[in-house]
Structures are given as C-alpha cells and as structure tokens.
Amino acid sequence: MPTIHDVAKLAGVSRSTVSRVLNDRPGVHPKTRERVLAAVRELNYAPNFAARALKRQRADAVGLIIPSSFREPRSEEPRGYVLTEIIRGAYNFFTEQRLALTLLDDQGTFQFYQALFERRQVDGLLFIDLEPDPHMVERLKELDVPFVVIGNVDVEDVVCVDVDNYESSRRVVYYLYQLGHRRIAFINGPQRRFASQDRRAGVLAAVAELGLDLPTTYDQPGDFSERSGQKAMQRLLEADPRPTAIYAMNDRMAIGAIRAARDAGLRVPDDISIVGFDDIPVAPYIRPPLTTVRQPLYELGAAAARLLVQRIAGQELSAQRVLLPALLVERESVRAWPTEG
Amino acid sequence: MPTIHDVAKLAGVSRSTVSRVLNDRPGVHPKTRERVLAAVRELNYAPNFAARALKRQRADAVGLIIPSSFREPRSEEPRGYVLTEIIRGAYNFFTEQRLALTLLDDQGTFQFYQALFERRQVDGLLFIDLEPDPHMVERLKELDVPFVVIGNVDVEDVVCVDVDNYESSRRVVYYLYQLGHRRIAFINGPQRRFASQDRRAGVLAAVAELGLDLPTTYDQPGDFSERSGQKAMQRLLEADPRPTAIYAMNDRMAIGAIRAARDAGLRVPDDISIVGFDDIPVAPYIRPPLTTVRQPLYELGAAAARLLVQRIAGQELSAQRVLLPALLVERESVRAWPTEG
DNA sequence: GCTAGAATTGAAAACGTTCCCGAAAACATG
DNA sequence: CATGTTTTCGGGAACGTTTTCAATTCTAGC
Known part of the structure; x- marks a missing residue:
C-alpha cells in the first residue's frame, strides 16, 4: 500500500510537494507536477482517507438519517420508493461534491448525533422524511452541527425543505x-x-x-x-x-x-x-x-443536499425554509361534473 | 472538542490507560477504570473516528454498491423496494457489528473500488443486486479486498448470496x-x-x-x-x-x-x-x-452482511455460494384445474 | 523487611496526511 | 555582478489515537 512518502521518493521531491500537487494548490513548477503525477500513476497511489480526515479535521462525509422504521423487517408501510427517490436526489449532489454518504437510522437521541459529529465521523446531518424531536433538534442547533431536515420540524431557525x-x-x-x-x-x-x-x-x-x-x-x-x-x-x-x-x-x-x-x-x-x-x-x-x-421527491433530496453543503461550508442561508411545488397528475379517478345552477 | 488527552488529565492517568478502558482491554484496576469512565462521562468524550481509523488501519465501514441506475432521476423501473429491503437486512447486521455503511453507486471500474479500499475508506464491499463485470471482480479478488455480491457473478471462488x-x-x-x-x-x-x-x-x-x-x-x-x-x-x-x-x-x-x-x-x-x-x-x-x-430480500441483505463481516475478519468461508429459498404467495390469479384423464 | 513475580501504569513511537515557515533557487533590476 | 523579489521547495510539527515495552507498584511468601 503506497504512501505519500513512496510517491515523494519516486518523484524525487518532498511530501509537501506531493501534497500540493494532489490538492492542486498553486506554486509548484509544471515540470515537477508532471513528475509527481507520473509517480502517482505508477504506484497507483490514493491518499489515505483517515489520515487526511484527521489532519483536515473534517470527514468529507455526511450522515443520512432515515426513519427508524427502516430497521424493522418488512414493516407494513414499506415506503421504500420515498426513501430511494429522496436519497437519489441527495446522492447525486453529494457525490458531485466529493462527499461520502453514511447511512444511519434515526436513533432519536441527541447523544447519538452529537457523538457522530464530535468524533468527526460526519460533517453534517440530513434528516430524511421524519419529524425529528424538537427538543433534540434544539440541542443540535446549539451544538452548531450543520443539519437540514427534509420534512418539517417545529423549531425556529432550522433549515428544512419540504413539499409545499x-x-x-x-x-x-x-x-x-x-x-x-x-x-x-x-x-x-x-x-x-x-x-x-x-x-x-x-x-x-x-x-x-x-x-x-x-x-x-x-x-x-x-x-x-x-x-x-x-x-x-x-x-x-x-x-x-x-x-x-x-x-x-x-x-x-x-x-x-x-x-x-x-x-x-x-x-x-x-x-x-x-x-x-x-x-x-x-x-x-x-x-x-x-x-x-x-x-417532488428527487428534487427534495437534491435541494436539501445543496443546502447542507452550504451550511457545512459555513454560509449563512437566506431562506430557512424551502418549499417545493408538487405536481398534479391526472389519471382516471376524476371526471368533470356538470355545474348545477 | 475533548480529546483523549483531556480525559487522561481529568482522570489523572495517562492516555494509554484511557485507551485501554475505552477498548475494554484487560489489566486495568477497577478503581482506575471507574475514574476514567467518570471523566469520559463528564467531558462527554467520544474518540475521534479518523485518528482511530488511521492507527488501527481499518475504517470500520463497508461500502454498499448499488446499481448505477440509481443515479438517474426517475428511472422507468424504480425498484426502490428491492434496494431498501436488501439494505435493511444488511443495515441491521452491520450496525450490530459497529460498522458504518457508506452508500456508493456502481462505477463499474476496478480503479474506483481499488482506490476506495486502498485509501482505507471502507473495509469491504457489498455489491447489491447487480451483476458486476466478471473481469473487474477477478481483479478485485486478486487485490484481496473482501467483498460479497448479492446476485450472481460468473467468477470462481467469489462469495455471493442469491435467491434460489x-x-x-x-x-x-x-x-x-x-x-x-x-x-x-x-x-x-x-x-x-x-x-x-x-x-x-x-x-x-x-x-x-x-x-x-x-x-x-x-x-x-x-x-x-x-x-x-x-x-x-x-x-x-x-x-x-x-x-x-x-x-x-x-x-x-x-x-x-x-x-x-x-x-x-x-x-x-x-x-x-x-x-x-x-x-x-x-x-x-x-x-x-x-x-x-x-x-427473501431482507434475508438476502442480512446473509450477505454476515458473510462480508466474516470475510473482513479474515475467516475462510466454507460455502462460496449461498442460496435462499423464496416463498410462493398465493393470491387470486391461479385456480385449480380439473385434471383431464 | 526482602525479594520474586504479577498486576498496573506511563512514555514514546508510530499511523499518513496537511500546512506553516523558512531556505533555496530562479529571475529581474540596477 | 550585486541585490532584491518572486517562485518553488523541504523540514518538521501537528492531528488524536493505539500499542509496544519498560517502569513502577502491589502482593505474597519467606
């Protein structure tokens, strides 16, 4: 398993330079960059995730909190399609941003999410399609962990996206x-x-x-x-x-x-x-x-993901509440009714 | 954000001792253990995930590879229920084993999975409900990355679980x-x-x-x-x-x-x-x-998860292929037919 | 009270990155 | 060619754990 050290040695440069190239930071000679890149290719090097996370103090991962009914085998109301559609929307956006997605079910307790965040396992939380406990949400807010809820929650100043x-x-x-x-x-x-x-x-x-x-x-x-x-x-x-x-x-x-x-x-x-x-x-x-x-499930997921990424980046969000329009699909269970008088 | 050092200081012991307590290793005095535990509680300490992963050289996470059709918004064949049922089965088992689940879609390329594993982002891979490229699977096998496929693949000696x-x-x-x-x-x-x-x-x-x-x-x-x-x-x-x-x-x-x-x-x-x-x-x-x-979707997920955990632990598996029985559910589209002659 | 051995503990070296700083090299200017 | 400025680079200190190994304390047997 090659490390950054191996790459440095092969390219005849220092670790710092390799790091610079890999995170494409400015101030490295094109010639050197080429040598480093060649070495990376030759060794098939990929930076160690944990080491990077440790140093950078962020996980590059977000937690997807899904309803705990998810845990019960064959629950009566298998709303798999809701979950998958939302997750799809979120997945695409997060992946684009090079954020990994960690699946978590709703433990409901503050401690659980706190630990998750404090141990730096995730950079942010996305509550999917559940109505989290307001008290818990309140404390999460105080702790300053970035999170977004898809659905609704009765707490001031939390960003949530929902269908209108x-x-x-x-x-x-x-x-x-x-x-x-x-x-x-x-x-x-x-x-x-x-x-x-x-x-x-x-x-x-x-x-x-x-x-x-x-x-x-x-x-x-x-x-x-x-x-x-x-x-x-x-x-x-x-x-x-x-x-x-x-x-x-x-x-x-x-x-x-x-x-x-x-x-x-x-x-x-x-x-x-x-x-x-x-x-x-x-x-x-x-x-x-x-x-x-x-x-608009897919869109719900995508919108929430974008919002969460912004919050993680530390941006203040203008709108705290995003409502997405739903679409009336006409099939055959309705017909026109002759107006009476 | 408290570190193990803070806990050690508060408890009046060394980092090593705290670590021992936290990973409940033997050879620490009950009295000391109590003091450490108290300090942990007081500081609300949770070990840093990245640091631990770096030192231990494992991520305590597995990758769930799902069909790439997952990425396409509103695909014609939304088989969300298949995915969620399988994932549920897997989720429960992995969570029990304190393994995190990372969602990944099927990039199909060997390099992608290789990098994932070599950078220690995941300890193993679970291919869900797709028929991975045999060539790719072959190389993954050579690389010695633990993986299990739910479904089928035409390669010798890979462990897969499928419905019979x-x-x-x-x-x-x-x-x-x-x-x-x-x-x-x-x-x-x-x-x-x-x-x-x-x-x-x-x-x-x-x-x-x-x-x-x-x-x-x-x-x-x-x-x-x-x-x-x-x-x-x-x-x-x-x-x-x-x-x-x-x-x-x-x-x-x-x-x-x-x-x-x-x-x-x-x-x-x-x-x-x-x-x-x-x-x-x-x-x-x-x-x-x-x-x-x-x-038996849920069971498929659970069985695959168990197998993967065993492989990650380095056990040699007896059966390479696990087949689960399906269940005939009788509804109303079939009726008895009077036997002719 | 002394000593062997067991039970506890602590110091320090990793793990693989990133990043701040200062050094060296390259270049420009007089 | 001397000097100043800008690029480019390397050394080394983190980040927060785990783990080895040696040191210390305790216990028991004499």
Missing part, C-alpha cells in the same frame, strides 16, 4: 372546482403530522376563497391508512346531498375510499370523483388509475 | 401441476441474465421430472418488460390446445400477460391461471391480485 403541502392542496380544490365540482368532501390525515396540517390548511383556504360550503359531514378524519379511508368514505356516502368529489389527503386513504365507493355500488369516477396525494407506485395500477399529487 | 431461482421456479411448476394443470406455458426472461437462466433451468427440470410436454409454442421469450409479457401472451393464446396456466418469470411480464388475456376476452383465473415472480409491491393491487414468488 399547503399550496398543492389548495390547487387540488381549485382543480376540482374548475371541473365543475361544488360538493367537495375531504378525508384528512392525522392532525399531529405537519403534512396533514398543511394540507388541511390549504383545503380550508381554497374552500374559503371559492365561497364553498364545508359542512362537518364533508370533513372526515382519517389516519393515512387504507382502512381509515374506507371508513371515512362510508360516512361520506351517507351525507345528504352526497359529495361529487372526494379529496383524500394521501393515496392509501384514496384507495380505501375507492373500495368503499365500489362496495356501495358506485362507479369511480362516473358517480363520484376521487383524488389522492403522494402518487405512490401503485397509483397508476389500481382501478381506476388514481388522479393524485406527485411529490 | 432454480428451486423456486421448479416449485412453481409443481404447484401448478398439483392444482391439476397439465398444459403449462412459460414466458422467459432475457437469457443473458443469470436469474432468467436459473429460473428457466428450474422450469425445465420440473417439466422433465413430471413428464410434461413442452411444445415450443409453450415456451415464449420475453425481456422482463410488461410489454414483452403482453406480446408473449398473445402468442401463447394462439396455441392449440391453449395452455391452462402461464408462469411468467417476473411480475411485470405477468401483468402484461393478464392484460393480454383480458384483451382476448379471457377471465383470469377462471379461464387461465397466471403466476409471476418477484412479488413487486403492486402485485396485491392488480386485478386479480397476483399469485407470485416472493424474494
């Missing part, structure tokens, strides 16, 4: 309205989740702006599960007058809703329109193919 | 046979892929063992795509007599086959049974829910 749940949700209502729907009902997500809160807020804003009526019977709770969507739909179908369009705040619930509609003898979208949120992989495959909102 | 495609495929044929099917047809995968070859070999073995007839019309090529499955099915439906069961060697082709059957006015499974392979996430959601073979 509010705006996207608002657009869904406008979309249905434009198609002629006036009796629009909602299946909400769990209200402790930020995503749900924001989506709901968008709905309420649109409803108010459009002067729509929102009876409580049109406003059903759900918990993101298929089953809860089904239940909510059953209640919705008893409302009088019956809604013409349903916006379920995630796809799983939308799928449940479709099932309930079918069980009740209704056809989707002929008798009732349904739109979801997320665009999970099965969305195009269910009957009917689901009209839904696609999250 | 041969046996699983054989079982599918037996399964259909037991249900009474005698006219069983096949849609093959691309023959350059090991998985296809093995699955096909299993089919042929079962066919021979059961004394079944396999006319060439029952033996259709495919390329793993949904479209090719559809085409193959169209040809299959023209055969006389028409097969009563189809085994498509992956789920995408099975989905295509179902579509073709439906287009031809046939009902699945009433008129014709179809079974796939892989159990991709949509499999339960298509109409009818697909009977298929589930790959």
Whole structure:
C-alpha cells in the first residue's frame, strides 16, 4: 500500500510537494507536477482517507438519517420508493461534491448525533422524511452541527425543505372546482403530522376563497391508512346531498375510499370523483388509475443536499425554509361534473 | 472538542490507560477504570473516528454498491423496494457489528473500488443486486479486498448470496401441476441474465421430472418488460390446445400477460391461471391480485452482511455460494384445474 | 523487611496526511 | 555582478489515537 512518502521518493521531491500537487494548490513548477503525477500513476497511489480526515479535521462525509422504521423487517408501510427517490436526489449532489454518504437510522437521541459529529465521523446531518424531536433538534442547533431536515420540524431557525403541502392542496380544490365540482368532501390525515396540517390548511383556504360550503359531514378524519379511508368514505356516502368529489389527503386513504365507493355500488369516477396525494407506485395500477399529487421527491433530496453543503461550508442561508411545488397528475379517478345552477 | 488527552488529565492517568478502558482491554484496576469512565462521562468524550481509523488501519465501514441506475432521476423501473429491503437486512447486521455503511453507486471500474479500499475508506464491499463485470471482480479478488455480491457473478471462488431461482421456479411448476394443470406455458426472461437462466433451468427440470410436454409454442421469450409479457401472451393464446396456466418469470411480464388475456376476452383465473415472480409491491393491487414468488430480500441483505463481516475478519468461508429459498404467495390469479384423464 | 513475580501504569513511537515557515533557487533590476 | 523579489521547495510539527515495552507498584511468601 503506497504512501505519500513512496510517491515523494519516486518523484524525487518532498511530501509537501506531493501534497500540493494532489490538492492542486498553486506554486509548484509544471515540470515537477508532471513528475509527481507520473509517480502517482505508477504506484497507483490514493491518499489515505483517515489520515487526511484527521489532519483536515473534517470527514468529507455526511450522515443520512432515515426513519427508524427502516430497521424493522418488512414493516407494513414499506415506503421504500420515498426513501430511494429522496436519497437519489441527495446522492447525486453529494457525490458531485466529493462527499461520502453514511447511512444511519434515526436513533432519536441527541447523544447519538452529537457523538457522530464530535468524533468527526460526519460533517453534517440530513434528516430524511421524519419529524425529528424538537427538543433534540434544539440541542443540535446549539451544538452548531450543520443539519437540514427534509420534512418539517417545529423549531425556529432550522433549515428544512419540504413539499409545499399547503399550496398543492389548495390547487387540488381549485382543480376540482374548475371541473365543475361544488360538493367537495375531504378525508384528512392525522392532525399531529405537519403534512396533514398543511394540507388541511390549504383545503380550508381554497374552500374559503371559492365561497364553498364545508359542512362537518364533508370533513372526515382519517389516519393515512387504507382502512381509515374506507371508513371515512362510508360516512361520506351517507351525507345528504352526497359529495361529487372526494379529496383524500394521501393515496392509501384514496384507495380505501375507492373500495368503499365500489362496495356501495358506485362507479369511480362516473358517480363520484376521487383524488389522492403522494402518487405512490401503485397509483397508476389500481382501478381506476388514481388522479393524485406527485411529490417532488428527487428534487427534495437534491435541494436539501445543496443546502447542507452550504451550511457545512459555513454560509449563512437566506431562506430557512424551502418549499417545493408538487405536481398534479391526472389519471382516471376524476371526471368533470356538470355545474348545477 | 475533548480529546483523549483531556480525559487522561481529568482522570489523572495517562492516555494509554484511557485507551485501554475505552477498548475494554484487560489489566486495568477497577478503581482506575471507574475514574476514567467518570471523566469520559463528564467531558462527554467520544474518540475521534479518523485518528482511530488511521492507527488501527481499518475504517470500520463497508461500502454498499448499488446499481448505477440509481443515479438517474426517475428511472422507468424504480425498484426502490428491492434496494431498501436488501439494505435493511444488511443495515441491521452491520450496525450490530459497529460498522458504518457508506452508500456508493456502481462505477463499474476496478480503479474506483481499488482506490476506495486502498485509501482505507471502507473495509469491504457489498455489491447489491447487480451483476458486476466478471473481469473487474477477478481483479478485485486478486487485490484481496473482501467483498460479497448479492446476485450472481460468473467468477470462481467469489462469495455471493442469491435467491434460489432454480428451486423456486421448479416449485412453481409443481404447484401448478398439483392444482391439476397439465398444459403449462412459460414466458422467459432475457437469457443473458443469470436469474432468467436459473429460473428457466428450474422450469425445465420440473417439466422433465413430471413428464410434461413442452411444445415450443409453450415456451415464449420475453425481456422482463410488461410489454414483452403482453406480446408473449398473445402468442401463447394462439396455441392449440391453449395452455391452462402461464408462469411468467417476473411480475411485470405477468401483468402484461393478464392484460393480454383480458384483451382476448379471457377471465383470469377462471379461464387461465397466471403466476409471476418477484412479488413487486403492486402485485396485491392488480386485478386479480397476483399469485407470485416472493424474494427473501431482507434475508438476502442480512446473509450477505454476515458473510462480508466474516470475510473482513479474515475467516475462510466454507460455502462460496449461498442460496435462499423464496416463498410462493398465493393470491387470486391461479385456480385449480380439473385434471383431464 | 526482602525479594520474586504479577498486576498496573506511563512514555514514546508510530499511523499518513496537511500546512506553516523558512531556505533555496530562479529571475529581474540596477 | 550585486541585490532584491518572486517562485518553488523541504523540514518538521501537528492531528488524536493505539500499542509496544519498560517502569513502577502491589502482593505474597519467606
């Protein structure tokens, strides 16, 4: 295993010079540089990672914190595609910046992340798609470790990137309205989740702006599960007058809703329109193919990575909160509704 | 940022002693150990990763090599669930062993992996779900870098773990046979892929063992795509007599086959049974829910991880090739067929 | 109380880089 | 050719651990 010393000896120069060439610093004669490079090639030399990290006091690596549900074999909700899409976006950017990616699952404890950072195993942390404990985040902030969260967290002055749940949700209502729907009902997500809160807020804003009526019977709770969507739909179908369009705040619930509609003898979208949120992989495959909102997962990862790199470089960030627009993808679970009066 | 020196000073001992305590080596007085531990706690000390790696000459990290298609945003075939399931299995084991996981995509070049290893950035490599270049693998072997491949590679003496495609495929044929099917047809995968070859070999073995007839019309090529499955099915439906069961060697082709059957006015499974392979996430959601073979992805990852750890520890492995059994999951695309004669 | 042997401990030399400084060499100017 | 300036280079001290080896302290047996 050749060291920088071997290269120096072969090239007939000192270690310092080799180091200079390798980190292309100025002030080395072109001729010398050539000799060094030749020696490097001949010995097939690659600088020792640990030695460099030790001296430079940085790891050239970032930690990817993923939900701890990742650890449980075959969890019911395998959201692998969300994770991989986000990671892909982040991966490309980090790799470009010559930063290694270390996979870590969410231990949740401050000590864990602190140790990670203090032992210089990573230069920064990227919390992917989880809602970290605010208390922990607070302490991390005090410790001055660079981190970015993809998703949301209820702490001031932490940089996080998220899909614009509010705006996207608002657009869904406008979309249905434009198609002629006036009796629009909602299946909400769990209200402790930020995503749900924001989506709901968008709905309420649109409803108010459009002067729509929102009876409580049109406003059903759900918990993101298929089953809860089904239940909510059953209640919705008893409302009088019956809604013409349903916006379920995630796809799983939308799928449940479709099932309930079918069980009740209704056809989707002929008798009732349904739109979801997320665009999970099965969305195009269910009957009917689901009209839904696609999250910009790849872009989320890329944006977060860029932000983290900036923070590691010590830049002050202008925007603390970055919201990315989502895309409504029209499939076949929605149809226009003749406007009544 | 406290160093081992600070701990030593606070505890009133030397660096060596602190080191001994931290790596719990024998020969340190219980009383002293207590003092050191107290100091560690008080200073919130965590050993510097790079320094330790430099001295110990190992990184305590492994590289996870994933398919380079991972880099392309929104690739057509997002097999995120395969990756995440395998990685999960590997993650848990590696974490238990206090090994960090570094994400790397498949550069394909020998130099890349060589550098990775020689610069001591990783102690070993895990090739996930790709068929690495045999030539490259050969050189990696010569270099003596510990690695394991999940999947297959055509090189002697490399340890790889894979799903038992041969046996699983054989079982599918037996399964259909037991249900009474005698006219069983096949849609093959691309023959350059090991998985296809093995699955096909299993089919042929079962066919021979059961004394079944396999006319060439029952033996259709495919390329793993949904479209090719559809085409193959169209040809299959023209055969006389028409097969009563189809085994498509992956789920995408099975989905295509179902579509073709439906287009031809046939009902699945009433008129014709179809079974796939892989159990991709949509499999339960298509109409009818697909009977298929589930790959033991999590277990694949875990097994590979264990093997790699053993290789890193320098153990000679008895088995070079580990095959894990797959599980037939029965859903609704297959029904029993009254035996003729 | 002395000594052999075992149990603890500390000093110092690595591990392979980077980088600050000063020295040497090259060049320009008079 | 002497001198000043700019390039280019090398020596050596870190960075924070681990580990070898020798020194010290303790224990026990006499």
